[in-house]
Amino acid sequence: MTSAALPQAHPDRGGRGWYRRNEIAITPWLFLAPAILFFMVYVIIPIFQSFNISLYDWDGLGEARFIGLGNYSELLDDRAFEVSLWNNFKWLLLYLLAIPAGLFIALFLNQTVTGIRLYKSLFFFPFVISQVVVGLVFTWFYDPTFGLLNTILGVFGLGPVNVLGDPTLVTYGIIAAGLWPQTAYCMILYLTGLNAVDPEQVEAARLDGAKGWKMLWFIIIPQLKPATFIAFVVTIIGALRSFDLISIMTNGGPFGTSRVLSFYMFEKALSEYGFRMGYGAAIAVVLFLIMLCFIAYFLWSMYREEKGGR
Amino acid sequence: MHSIIKASIAALATTATLATGASAASHALSGDLKIFLDTSNPAPRATMEAMIAEFQGMHPELNIETTVIDREAYKTQIRNFLTAGAPDVATWYAANRMTPYVKAGLFEDVSDLWAEPEIADNLASTKGAMTIDGKQWGVPYTYYQWGVYYRKDIYEELGIGEPANWEEMLSNCEKMVASGRACYTIGTKFLWTAGGWFDYINMRTNGFDFHMALGRGEVKWTDDRVRATFANWRKLIDMGGFVANHQTYSWQEALPFMVNGEAGAYLMGNFAVAPLREAGLSDDQLDFHQFPPINPDVALAEDAPTDTFHIPANAANKDNARAFLRFVVSAGVQTTINNGENLGQLPVNATASVDDDKFLNEGFTMLSSNSPGGVAQFFDRDYPAEMASEAMQGFQEFMVLPDNLDDILNRLDKVQERVYK
Structure with a gap:
């Protein structure tokens, strides 16, 4: 017994190294290290680099010249920036329509009839095809000379509309194209969510006389909260990533009226005529600050969720 | 199409050897030559590859490596490869389009080539478009009206x-x-x-x-x-x-x-x-x-936009690159690569002949005799x-x-x- 107690009183001098002694504390960090390293190199450090570049006047080749907040003060009276910023808000707001639309399609498809799997896949189809293809399909749909939209309008005697050539309509036209696949995405999220709805609660509510809208609002939707949260997250991310549709459908035009911040940044910093790295970085910083609001909200609600779970 | 290119290249082989004469045949080049092209459309690509194959034939000891980059992507990639991993020859455009690279010291000054009588005499019409600060920074290979x-x-x-x-x-x-x-x-x-x-x-x-x-x-x-x-x-x-x-x-x-x-x-x-x-x-x-x-x-x-060849300042084989630029602007090569089967555009060398095409002939006459005010890019x-x-x-x-x-x-x-x- 005494001999067994000895090693505890006198810790082994040769065998137990510093790592062994701190194993419990160190190991999680070791496992996290690769992820932290790459997250730092590819996400966190570039954020600070962007902040830094946005304080310079730099064409990417020659000497960078420090101009302080010059790029930001130029942004303030850059009308193209203002247009892009407003378009970003239009995207954020209108893109959220995908959530209720997806919910209603999911409710509609959540039944057992012959061939329902086929209908579900057909509704999900637009999400599977590439954004580039969606953009092309809608470009042809809107085409002022042979597009389906104007053919249909023509039947009702309405004049031809050049959606993608009209500065007031163009952003809405592209958002409509983006909603098509995004609705499908939200629909699939809600369809899985509906599988998890507790039938006993529905039964109990029915006994209490709830039906129709009341049933939906008080019984079903609260149970779909996780699905709604994910749908909200992916839709906001989708709205902020609207670059590809704009690039395919209008290239930012006509005369820059359909640009969003990400597209404007690309044009200023990286396109054929661009290479104002500092100015592009300043736009990116503004876009990042907008995203930061959402990121903070998402992190906060996830944190709250986890606390509530315990 | 291919047989026509081959035939014309074969014809070119004789003319080129005759035209460039002793200089090309006497000292064959060796070492490496790395060429970056933006001619990604099928027809110009085939033309360029045939022309490079011809150059290879003249210098069997030379190890030529050609990279063709998509024309639009090239416009942004050039900024990267001129600073790091530069080729020996790269395509680009004349006039103000080359200013950023000239100012940043990324293009080689090739005024020495333009001092050689064969280029000085025959390419005078495009010299202005290649000149910045009194020096020439590349050679043209084709232009169009x-x-x-x-x-x-x-x-x-x-x-x-x-x-x-x-x-x-x-x-x-x-x-x-x-x-x-x-x-x-x-x-x-x-x-x-x-x-x-x-x-x-x-x-x-x-x-x-x-x-x-x-x-x-x-x-x-x-x-x-x-x-x-x-x-x-x-x-x-x-x-x-x-x-x-x-x-x-x-x-x-x-x-x-x-x-x-x-x-x-x-x-x-x-x-x-x-x-x-x-x-x-x-x-x-x-x-x-x-x-x-x-x-x-x-x-x-x-x-009349002019497309050009340049030597990056960071190139490793500048002598080989200069020989290639001389080859590209020689009369025989210019006649072949700009004919109707190939680029279908105008040769930059005054002694080259314009292909017998209605539009090329009209364009050539217009630019050479009816554009007294100047030629813009x-x-x-x-x-x-x-x-x-x-x-x-x-x-x-x-x-x-x-x-x-x-x-x-x-x-x-x-x-x-x-x-x-």
């Missing part, structure tokens, strides 16, 4: 001919509009096509020197002379001269209007001829004329990139909403102040 390509059959049907002056151009257009067609097709989705119209109307209204002064930022955009250019342009816009909804189309998507006879003409570069022929227009239906004079007091000047190659992109966006806006002109010009003045400071 711009002008009005029109439907001869429709013009004849309406009893109108090639306009000799601006008034005729306008009256032709009136007749064309009265027949239910648009006078000119254009697709401004990617903006640069509108730059061609501005180039011509401005060079015809105010002349080549004024056009270049505006490009150097010496004249304000709100200047009355610039307004005169826009006033002339507006005459065509107001009479319905351009196809509707052009802001939604690319230049290729604007071609069917001309093929289907919904528009009578197209202000374009010579590269539009190939797709128009492929779409079924015969040489009896399709013809070419120079953009007519507007102000009789200014000398005619033309757009193109709006987005002559004007600084940033100025050009803002201005072309303004041109598109002007073509759709001509009433916004004051706003557009004020905006361009603001951009000008920043770009040229």
